[in-house]
C-alpha cells in the first residue's frame with residue numbers, strides 16, 4: 001500500500017513508520033509512505049506556511065500556494081509510484097465519520113494522498129478543487145490533522161495482506177465483523193480473585209469460538225445497540241445473543 005502524506009510535521013509519522021505492526025510493514029516494504037511538507041515550497045525568507053483569514057477572527061489558515069504545491073507534487077508522485085490516480089483525502093471535523101467500513105473502502109480504493117491540516121484548517125476553495133474526500137475521526141477539535149492521518153493509515157495498513165502476523169487477528173478485531181470485540185485474557189489465571197473464564201482453559205476450540213462470539217454479540221447489544229440495528233444475524237448468532245440476554249437478565 002502506497003500513501004502520500006502532506007504535512008507540516010512529517011516527523012510525527014515516526015509513530016507509525018518506526019514502531020509496531022506498521023513499522024514492521026514499512027521496513028518489509030508492504031507499506032510505503034512518502035511525505036510532502038508545504039514549508040518546502042515556501043519562497044519567502046521566513047518560509048511562511050500560514051495566512052490570515054478573510055473576514056478577520058482568531059487563528060490562521062494554511063497558506064494556499066505552499067499547500068497546493070505540496071498536494072500537486074504528491075498527486076504527481078502517486079501516479080508515478082502506483083500507475084493510478086490517487087484519492088486525495090483531507091482530515092477535518094467536517095468530514096465523513098471514519099469507521100471500519102470507511103477504512104475498508106479507502107484501503108481497497110486508489111492510492112491515497114492524505115492531507116493533514118494545521119491552524120484553523122484550509123481554504124474552502126482548496127477543498128473544492130484539490131481534495132476528493134473529507135474524513136473525520138470524531139467530533140472533537142485537534143491541533144492538527146497528523147494524528148487523524150495516522151489513525152487512518154494505521155487502520156488501513158492492518159487490512160493489507162501480510163501486515164498482521166496472524167491474519168485472523170484482523171478478523172477478530174472489533175468492527176471487522178461489525179461487532180465489538182470479545183473480552184481477552186492472558187496469564188496469570190487469577191488476578192485478585194478474578195479468574196479466567198473456564199471455557200478459555202478448556203481447550204475446546206468450538207466452545208471457545210462460540211463463547212467469544214456470544215460475548216461479542218452481548219457486548220455489542222449492551223454497549224453499542226446501534227451496531228445491531230438493521231443487521232441480520234445468523235441463526236447461531238441470534239441464539240447466542242438470546243442466551244446472553246437471558247443470562248444478563250438473571
Ligand SMILES: Nc1nonc1C(=O)N[C@@H]1CC[C@H](O)C1
Pocket residue numbers: 091092093117118119120121135136137138139140141142143144145148
Ligand atoms: N476531529 C478531526 N478528524 O479529523 N481531523 C480532525 C481535527 O480535529 N482536525 C483539526 C481541526 C483544525 C486543525 O487544522 C486540525
